[in-house]
Amino acid sequence: QAYxxxxxxxxxxxxxxxxxxxxxxxxxxxxxxxxxxNSLKISTKQDVIKRELLIxxxxxxxxxxxxxxxxxxxxxxxxRKVHIQPTFDGDFVDxxxxxxxxWTIFPFISLALGGGANKQTFGVAETNLxxxxxxxxxxxxxxxxxxxxxxxxxxxxxxGSYEQLT
Numbered sequence: 001q002a003y004x005x006x007x008x009x010x011x012x013x014x015x016x017x018x019x020x021x022x023x024x025x026x027x028x029x030x031x032x033x034x035x036x037x038n039s040l041k042i043s044t045k046q047d048v049i050k051r052e053l054l055i056x057x058x059x060x061x062x063x064x065x066x067x068x069x070x071x072x073x074x075x076x077x078x079x080r081k082v083h084i085q086p087t088f089d090g091d092f093v094d095x096x097x098x099x100x101x102x103w104t105i106f107p108f109i110s111l112a113l114g115g116g117a118n119k120q121t122f123g124v125a126e127t128n129l130x131x132x133x134x135x136x137x138x139x140x141x142x143x144x145x146x147x148x149x150x151x152x153x154x155x156x157x158x159x160g161s162y163e164q165l166t
Contacts, residue, residue: 003157012061014093017053019046022081022100037103042102048133049073051157053097061093073097078104078128104128108139119143125152133157 024041025034052072056067069085081100086093107125123139137152155165 001151012091012093014055014057014059015094017050017055017057017095017097018094019049020096020098021046024101024103026100027161039104041101044128044133045131048100048131049097051077052161055095066095071098076133078133091119092100117144
């Protein structure tokens with residue numbers, strides 16, 4: 001950042017963009033539970049993060065587009081501690097995107113018994129299916145003998161576009 005204050009960044013070229021993604025639990029002395037959780041979680045694919053960037057290698061550096069790219073990546077609910085860091089080197093800028101995965105599988109159980117009513121609901125949601133940034137949910141309900149099955153699919157970048165599927 002100090003470089004940006006002493007020399008114009010107007011004609012700098014983005015040379016490299018690297019993604020540094022850390023596990024859910026990154027402590028050095030983590031126990032077996034945390035190691036197991038890290039090994040079970042499928043990490044977010046780098047392309048999922050890169051498609052949110054408004055910059056690419058070979059582009060002219062823009063602090064505005066860098067800040068907007070960081071906002072885009074922060075909107076991904078399955079990532080936390082998002083930061084984009086430029087490193088200036090002569091006429092070039094190297095960009096490092098730093099983020100941390102989060103746990104994305106959420107079970108749902110609801111039981112309501114009493115007063116003659118009997119309702120049971122079971123479900124699961126995955127907000128980063130296979131590390132691809134897609135959300136799926138499944139829900140099964142049994143309410144006084146009536147069964148109901150529901151599903152949700154959400155894709156914020158349908159087929160790599162800026163169109164959404166919800």
